[in-house]
Amino acid sequence: MKSLKIAVLAKQVPDTRNVGKDAMNEDGTINRAALPAIFNPEDMNALEQALRLKDMCPGSTVTVFTMGPERAKEIVLEGMFRGADTGYLLTDRLFAGADTLATSYALSSALRKAGSFDIIVGGRQAIDGDTAQVGPQVAQKLGLPQVTYVEEILALEEGKITLRRAITGGVETVEAPLPVLLTVNGTAAACRPRNAKLVMARKKAEVTAWSVADVDADPAQCGLSGSPTKVKKVDSISFQAKESKRCTSSDEDIRSLVEELITNHTIG
Amino acid sequence: MDNIFVYCEITEGRNVAPVSLELLTKGRSLADRLGCALEAVAIGSGLEGIEADLYPYGVDRVHVFDDAALFPYTTAPHAAIITKLFTEEKPQIALMGATVIGRDLGPRVSSSLHSGLTADCTSLEIGEYEDKKSGKVYENLLYQIRPAFGGNIIATIVNPDNRPQMATVREGVMKREIRDAAYKGELVRHDVSKYIAPEDLLVRVIERHVEKPSHHLDTANIIVAGGYGMGSREGFDKLFELAKLLHGEVGATRAAVDAGFCDHDRQIGQTGLTVRPKLYIACGISGQIQHIAGMKESGIIISVNSDPDAPINSIADYVVTGRVEDVIPKLIAHYKNLTK
Structure with a gap:
């Protein structure tokens, strides 16, 4: 089978799953400095699927694309430590403040610039936004078919891929033509670890940074100005505190609690 | 034009997904507030009579696209239908379930139409918005309210200039309520061949396994x-x-x-x-x-x-x-x- 050009879309995200007390400022905004920046978990699952495709089809290349500030080049390097061949960092002040649509415009511009890919793989969603929108939007902008919620690649043949994907309450097997864009679920295989030799060889590798001009993008469609959605306001979460009845774990207290719940028809 | 559209997801056994009925209930109350009509879109196969399941939620018009190629769901034909229908009908608001289907379809359509989409909203309200830069004030926008940043903050999102204002909502977030069991709307059966092209059918579902849920948490008292x-x-x-x-x-x-x-x-x-x-x-x-x-x-x-x-x-x-x-x-x- 002929070798494939594979792209991985990955994002550096604040680790929102481990939010400590100092993660929020007093005014309800986020203290980003207090949160470690990590490789978005489902993008790791996507990277693994890309590397498996490369294993299945020798001679293939894997290219990582990410967008963010300078330090997001760590994402490209991390990918390269695990087996990706190269990568690009999209970084420009004009990209800042992008919603999902402006983000997918930027990524699709970069994918076009880097050449035509046979398979583009990304995580289903990023943990800082949980929107799951960028994958399908990139597919639309490139005019590619999409398969989302992918759990496993079942077969790869000339010009065709067969996948298992999660659906509500079950799974389905889908056949799609190449080129195609896939988004990968967290339930897919975990990513292989770093390869020590690759780390040695690439830890000082230069990551190519691309600006809006470098990818021939229209500045009006990038960043805040290219985003149809606007944030009207952001609130910290507060729940209406209730007056609660308190009791201990004594037999007496539990008995009277159960009695009360039966009497007021909550249970029984 | 300027009505509210709800994409009604069709599940196994030709049922309408609960989340879609919840969204019709929400859509009805938004339509009342805005003084516009509520329209539902059903795309699938064997949909004869589906309108009767939808009218009681206060639906004024049901758009039916009925073809063997439209069930089970695949992205391209559903996206092609919704994109063309929205281009013709110009809704001001479009709602979908934040399900595997809605989260696959919504972004595809929003990219085609270049309209903003907010995922997983927990509340939808109507209100005004002032663009601080231009000073322009927008009346009657959809406030798309959702948790962000892993649920640590709540953001209110608006789409001032682009239409439709699109949002997805998870099952169970909105309440489902029959408006009037005798409510009567209008049925529009569309010619599917005018909406999809042969290349929309290249992705094929070969096999499906859907299991009955192992629990009833959604309806448990x-x-x-x-x-x-x-x-x-x-x-x-x-x-x-x-x-x-x-x-x-x-x-x-x-x-x-x-x-x-x-x-x-x-x-x-x-x-x-x-x-x-x-x-x-x-x-x-x-x-x-x-x-x-x-x-x-x-x-x-x-x-x-x-x-x-x-x-x-x-x-x-x-x-x-x-x-x-x-x-x-x-x-x-x-x-x-x-x-x-």
């Missing part, structure tokens, strides 16, 4: 939920015993699921199920906001926790301070005794 504080799978066995006794269901927090104490499909919270039972018994649950987001609409909340200052206690009606290992068996024993 009583939920006994456990957190990381349950300590083990065996700890959860006690919760199943209590739930069975009360004719309820067992739910879990993400921490308990991640620790392997309980199966993933029972996870309640922002990235799991949203529930609103009559009674919610939270056992060994500290009350992270991500969890509370999925259960705060419960009628009565009981918290059983050894920590008297557990955050969940502030929204609980009853707080039992004690070890779950002591309290759960006592609840079981006293309930048995008192209902003998």
Whole structure:
């Protein structure tokens, strides 16, 4: 089978799953400095699927694309430590403040610039936004078919891929033509670890940074100005505190609690 | 033009997904507020008579696209139909379920139409917006309110200039209510061949397995939920015993699921199920906001926790301070005794 050009879309995200007390400022905004920046978990699952495709089809290349500030080049390097061949960092002040649509415009511009890919793989969603929108939007902008919620690649043949994907309450097997864009679920295989030799060889590798001009993008469609959605306001979460009845774990207290719940028809 | 559209998801056995009916209820109240009509779109196969399931929610017009190629769902034909229909009809608001289908279809359509889409909204309201830069004031915009940043903040999003204003909402977040059993709308059966091209059918579903859900958390009146504080799978066995006794269901927090104490499909919270039972018994649950987001609409909340200052206690009606290992068996024993 002929070798494939594979792209991985990955994002550096604040680790929102481990939010400590100092993660929020007093005014309800986020203290980003207090949160470690990590490789978005489902993008790791996507990277693994890309590397498996490369294993299945020798001679293939894997290219990582990410967008963010300078330090997001760590994402490209991390990918390269695990087996990706190269990568690009999209970084420009004009990209800042992008919603999902402006983000997918930027990524699709970069994918076009880097050449035509046979398979583009990304995580289903990023943990800082949980929107799951960028994958399908990139597919639309490139005019590619999409398969989302992918759990496993079942077969790869000339010009065709067969996948298992999660659906509500079950799974389905889908056949799609190449080129195609896939988004990968967290339930897919975990990513292989770093390869020590690759780390040695690439830890000082230069990551190519691309600006809006470098990818021939229209500045009006990038960043805040290219985003149809606007944030009207952001609130910290507060729940209406209730007056609660308190009791201990004594037999007496539990008995009277159960009695009360039966009497007021909550249970029984 | 300027109406509200709801994409109605068709499930196995030609049923309308519960989330779509919930969105019709929300769509109806938004339409009343804005003085416009509510329209529903049903895309699938064998949809004869589907309009009768939709009108009672106050639907003024039902668009039906009925063709063997349209079920089971694949992205391209559904996206092509919705994109063309929205281009013709110019809705001001479009709503979809934040399901596997809605989250696959919504972004594809929003990219085609270059209209903003907000995922997983927990509240939808109408209000005004002032663009600080231009000073322009927009009336009657859709406030798309959603948790962001892993559920640590709540953001209100608007789409000032682009239409439709699109949003997805998870199942269970909105209430479902029949408007009028005798409500009559208009049926429009569309010619599918005018909307899809042969190349839209290149992705094919070869095989599907959909299982009946192993629980009924979505409709349960009583939920006994456990957190990381349950300590083990065996700890959860006690919760199943209590739930069975009360004719309820067992739910879990993400921490308990991640620790392997309980199966993933029972996870309640922002990235799991949203529930609103009559009674919610939270056992060994500290009350992270991500969890509370999925259960705060419960009628009565009981918290059983050894920590008297557990955050969940502030929204609980009853707080039992004690070890779950002591309290759960006592609840079981006293309930048995008192209902003998």
